[in-house]
Amino acid sequence: MSGKKERNKERREKRLQEISLLRTIPYSDHQRWWSQETVAVVTGANRGIGFEIARQLAGHGLTVILTSRNISVGIEATKALQEGGFSYDVHQLDILDGESISAFVEWIKQKYGGIDILVNNAGVNFNLGFDNSVEFARQVVDTNYYGTKNMIKAMIPVMKPSAASARIVNVSSRLGRLNGRRNRIQDATLREKLTNLETLSEELIDKTVSSFLQQVEDETWQSGGWPQTFTDYSVSKLAVNAYTRLVAKELCDRPQGEKIYINCYCPGWVKTAMTGWAGNISPEVAADTGVWLALLSDQAITGKRALLNAQRLVKSSTIANRTTTIFRPQYGWVSRFSSTNISNAQSLEMDLSTEESKRRLFNMLIFSISFWRGFLELDLVLGKWVEEHIYSMDENGIKALVHVLDLENPDLRRWLTGQERPPEAVSGNPVFSAVQGKVLKNLNHSAPETRATPGQPCVRGWDDFQKGHDVPITGGEKFLWRNLNSILE
Numbered sequence: 001m002s003g004k005k006e007r008n009k010e011r012r013e014k015r016l017q018e019i020s021l022l023r024t025i026p027y028s029d030h031q032r033w034w035s036q037e038t039v040a041v042v043t044g045a046n047r048g049i050g051f052e053i054a055r056q057l058a059g060h061g062l063t064v065i066l067t068s069r070n071i072s073v074g075i076e077a078t079k080a081l082q083e084g085g086f087s088y089d090v091h092q093l094d095i096l097d098g099e100s101i102s103a104f105v106e107w108i109k110q111k112y113g114g115i116d117i118l119v120n121n122a123g124v125n126f127n128l129g130f131d132n133s134v135e136f137a138r139q140v141v142d143t144n145y146y147g148t149k150n151m152i153k154a155m156i157p158v159m160k161p162s163a164a165s166a167r168i169v170n171v172s173s174r175l176g177r178l179n180g181r182r183n184r185i186q187d188a189t190l191r192e193k194l195t196n197l198e199t200l201s202e203e204l205i206d207k208t209v210s211s212f213l214q215q216v217e218d219e220t221w222q223s224g225g226w227p228q229t230f231t232d233y234s235v236s237k238l239a240v241n242a243y244t245r246l247v248a249k250e251l252c253d254r255p256q257g258e259k260i261y262i263n264c265y266c267p268g269w270v271k272t273a274m275t276g277w278a279g280n281i282s283p284e285v286a287a288d289t290g291v292w293l294a295l296l297s298d299q300a301i302t303g304k305r306a307l308l309n310a311q312r313l314v315k316s317s318t319i320a321n322r323t324t325t326i327f328r329p330q331y332g333w334v335s336r337f338s339s340t341n342i343s344n345a346q347s348l349e350m351d352l353s354t355e356e357s358k359r360r361l362f363n364m365l366i367f368s369i370s371f372w373r374g375f376l377e378l379d380l381v382l383g384k385w386v387e388e389h390i391y392s393m394d395e396n397g398i399k400a401l402v403h404v405l406d407l408e409n410p411d412l413r414r415w416l417t418g419q420e421r422p423p424e425a426v427s428g429n430p431v432f433s434a435v436q437g438k439v440l441k442n443l444n445h446s447a448p449e450t451r452a453t454p455g456q457p458c459v460r461g462w463d464d465f466q467k468g469h470d471v472p473i474t475g476g477e478k479f480l481w482r483n484l485n486s487i488l489e
C-alpha cells in the first residue's frame, strides 16, 4: 500500500474510533442536556423525513413544533403523532413566504419565548431516476437554499441563550458535495473558493446559484460545468452545504451561553414522496442522524468539517463537529439479506399497470444501480444485464431484482465472482443466478492474470491503465479487472 493510502487508512480508522465513542453521546443520562422545556422546530414536518425527525425528537422528551406549509395537513400529521402519547405543537410555515415566517417567529416569541433547536428539513426535488429536467430549477434553488437561509436568518435571533447552546441541523444531500469524485462543479477555482473558509462568502454562494439559474434561463446550463445528476437539486444542496460552513464560521465566536452549533447531513436515499418511495432506507433511519446531531452535547463539537461514510455512522456512530457534513450511506447499513430488505422490496411501489408507471419504475431501478451503488465495475455488469432484461420481466422478476439491488458490496461482489458462496436465499434468486452466470462465464474467458485470488493483492483496475498508474493495487476489498470490456460483453 502506498504511503498516502496507508495514511488515509490510518486517519479513517482513527476517525472511526472517535466516532464509536461519540455515538454514545448524547444519549447517556449524564450527557442529556435537554428536557421538556427544550423547544425544537422542524420545517416540512407534515410528512417524510421531517415527520420522523419530529417524532423522534418528541420521543426523546423535547417539545416539538411541527410546521407545515399547509396547516390542515400539519394538524392531521400532529394528530397522528399525538397518538404515540407525546405532545406536539403545530404551526403554519412556508419557508418561501416572508409573511408566513414573520408570523411564525412572532408566535414562537409569544408562546415559547424562543427555541433551542431548528431542523431545516423542508425541501423539494422534481426529478426521479435518470431524469434531469431543470424546469423547476428556480423553485428547487429557492426552497432548498434560500428557504433554508430565510429560516436560519429568521430563527437565530430567537434562539434561546443557554449553557447547553442552541443547534441548527440542515437536512442536505451528498449530491451537493463540493469535492465529490463525481457530480461536482467542474470549475476547480470556483470549487476551491467555495471550499476555502477564507474565500467563502454569502455573496459567492448566491452568485454561484444565480449564475446557474441564469444559465437555465438562457438554456446554456448544460455546458456550464454543473453537477451532472439532478443538477438543480445538487446545486441547491451544494449551496446549503457551503452556507452551513459559512454560518458555522460566523457563529463560532459567540460567547459561551449564546453559542449555536450548525451542521448538515445527508439522510441517504430515502423512501419518501421525494423519491417516489423508491429509496433504500426508511424515513426512521434517515431521521436518526439528524436527531443525533440536534441532540449532541457541546463537548462533542470540535469544529472540524467531516465527511463520513454514514454506513459507519449508523453502525458505530456519527460525528460531532461544529461544521459537520454527514453523509449517510446509500446502501448497506440495513443488514444485507435480512427480512428488512425483503419487506423493502415488497413495499416498493411496483405499479406496472401503465407504460408511464413502468417507465418510471424501470428508470428508478436502473438509476439505483449506476448511481447509488457507486459505479463499481460489477455494478456496470449488473447494470448492463438489467438494462437488457428489465423490460421483459414480470412482477416476480422485478422483486427478485430489487432483492439483488439491496445486497451490499463487497458481499455481492464476492458472491457474483464466486469468491465466496452466497447464502441460499441469494443463490436461489433468479436474477442473482443469471448475473452470476454471466460474470463467471466472462471471468472464465478472461486472462488469469486479470483475476484476484482471495486474500491476495488485487490486480490493476482498467481505469488505472487508462490513467497510466503503473503500480499494483493492493487491498482485498477491491476487485478490479484489467479487461472490463470483456466482462461487459
Ligand SMILES: NC(=O)c1ccc[n+]([C@@H]2O[C@H](COP(=O)([O-])OP(=O)(O)OC[C@H]3O[C@@H](n4cnc5c(N)ncnc54)[C@H](OP(=O)(O)O)[C@@H]3O)[C@@H](O)[C@H]2O)c1
Binding pocket: 043, 044, 045, 046, 047, 048, 049, 050, 068, 069, 070, 093, 094, 095, 096, 120, 121, 122, 123, 124, 125, 143, 147, 171, 172, 173, 174, 266, 267, 268, 269, 270, 271, 272, 273, 274, 275, 279
Ligand atoms: N428522500 C431522499 O432520498 C432525500 C435524500 C437526501 C436529502 N433529502 C432531503 O430531506 C428533506 C426531506 O425530504 P423528504 O424525502 O422527506 O421529502 P418529502 O416527503 O417530499 O417532504 C418534503 C417536505 O418539505 C415540505 N416543503 C416543501 N416546500 C416547502 C416550503 N416552501 N415551505 C415549507 N415546507 C415545504 C413539504 O411540504 P408539502 O407536504 O406541503 O409539500 C414536505 O413536508 C429534504 O430537504 C430533502 O432534500 C431527501
